[in-house]
Amino acid sequence: MEHLEFDYDGTGAKPARAFALAGVVGSGNLEVLIEAADLGGxxxxxxxxxxxxYGETWRQVLxxxxxRHAMSDVRVSINDGGATPAVVSLRLDQAAAEIKDASA
Amino acid sequence: MRVARHSFYEATARRRVDGLLDQNSFREFCGPAARIVSPHLPALGMPVAFDDGVVVGEGTIDGRKVLIAAQEGGFMGGAVGEVHGAKITGLLERAADVKPEAVVLLLDTGGVRLHEANAGLVAMGEIQRAALSARHAGVPVIVAIGGKNGCYGGMSIVARSCDWIIASEEGRLSISGPEVIETVEGIEEFDAQDRALVWRTMGAKHRRLIGEIDALVADDMGAFRSAILNFVGRPRPLDLDALEAEHAMLSRRLERFWDCADGRDVWARLGINDPAAVPALDADSFNGLVGALEGGRS
Incomplete structure (x- = not known):
């Protein structure tokens, strides 16, 4: 296992919902938990x-x-079972779409 | 226009809960943001899941209050670890206290998570005891099986300790899985690669025909929902008479079918004219056949 932590500038609005979860931890798959967090923007x-x-690849994908998703005060937590960058981006997009959805 | 079918089989645990309960009625206990994860997997260098592979909570189905657990078959084959098991146990213990109209268990599991061997085995005993306590308190426990993993190992014993079992044709119910039987008994005894044989032995249709499950439904969220609703608020008796009746049924079954070498032999003896046709029947035709057999028996 490898534990990685990254930090980015916030660029947009705070999310509409408290949290969202996308994906399941499995071989070649991952889960993405995205949460509103007080991170000073x-x-x-x-x-x-x-x-x-693959730390550098993770840094670039994130x-x-x-x-692509203008957000601020957001924490993304990932449990990964060896997903490819394309699958990682897909799950991130799914989680972002859900946490931005104020109607649900 | 044909409306797209909503498959139970293809859905994740969370989608199953959303698909079965009334819209926006679900409230999760110990959700992913709480990060109650396995304490054992990191020590083995394996990734954890934020919900340890099971979703538990409360909600309503057609306005009736239920507690529900859904195993995520995609995480470690739905296997039961320490936290996973404790969440199901806690849900069933809560049922004995708050007395909902039912507990619904959506099982999709290979049984104990062997990476957490002893803790997983203890969890099985705790889940079974809690299920029986909920039943003793008058709360029916309804099992639904229709995922990729079927329902195996200790959880199959739990399932048969509950009031009602619903399954789609894709569902399987057995203690040992096909590979285990092949490994222990030899390929001449059981060829795990023979999918048709696996389903004739452990598949939902066979289990329905020999009386181990109570309803067979199509792989459709609406069909599962209707079947669950039919059992909500309907506990089965849990007393000595019920236990003795079950033992008598098992004795009669052994006596009647002990020399059958294949599911088809059992079905022929049940009075089905064309046993070879059973695996290809859709749920409606199959249930028509079950109805005719039950009508003929009474």
Whole structure:
């Protein structure tokens, strides 16, 4: 297992909901828990992954995610079972769509 | 226009809960944000899940208050670890206190999570005791099986300790799984690769025909919901007479079918004219057949 922590500038609104969960921890899959958090406008990400040595890839995938979704005061927590970057981005987008959805 | 079918089989545990309960009625206990995760998996270098693979909470179904647990089959095969088991046990103990109209258990599991061996085994005993306590308090416990893992190991024993079992054709119910039987008894005895054989032995249709499950439904969220509603508020007797009647049924069954080598032999002896056709029947046709058999018996 490898534990990674990242920190990014917040760029947009606070999320509509308290939290959202996307995905299931399995081989080649992951779960993304996204939560509103009081981070002084910044965004944070915590990753626990079963595959070691991909810290730089995680940093880039998460930077891309926060750049595409303008959000602030958000914490992303990930339990990863060895998902590819494309699957990671998909689950992040699913979680972001849900936490931004004020109607649900 | 054909309305898209909402598959129970394909849904995650959370989608199953959402699909079965009244809209926005679900309130989760010990949800993912609480991060009550397995204390054992990190020591083995394995990833945890924020809900330890089971969703528990309360809600309503057609306005009737129920407690519900849904195992996530995608996380470690729905297997029961220490936290996972404690969440189900706690839900059933709560049922004995607050007396909802039913507890609904959506099981999708291979049984004990072997990585947490002793804690998982203890959890099985605790879940079974709590299920019987809920039943003793007059709360019916309803099991629904229709996921990828079926219902195996200790959880199959739990399922048969409950009031009612509903399953789709995709569902399977057995203590040992196909691979375990093949490993222990040899491939000549049981070929785990033979899917048709697996379903003739452990599949929901066979279990329905020999009286171990109470309703067979199509793989559809609405069908599961209707079948669950039919059992809400209907506890079965839990007393010595009921236990002795069950033992008598099992003795009669053994006497009647002991020499059958295959599910088809059992079905033929039950009076089904074309046993080979049973696996291909859809849920409606199959239930028509069950109705005809039960009508013929009385």
């Amino acid at each position: 910044r965004c944070a990400a915590v990753v626990d992954t079963s595959v070691r040595g 930077a891309d995610f926060f750049a």
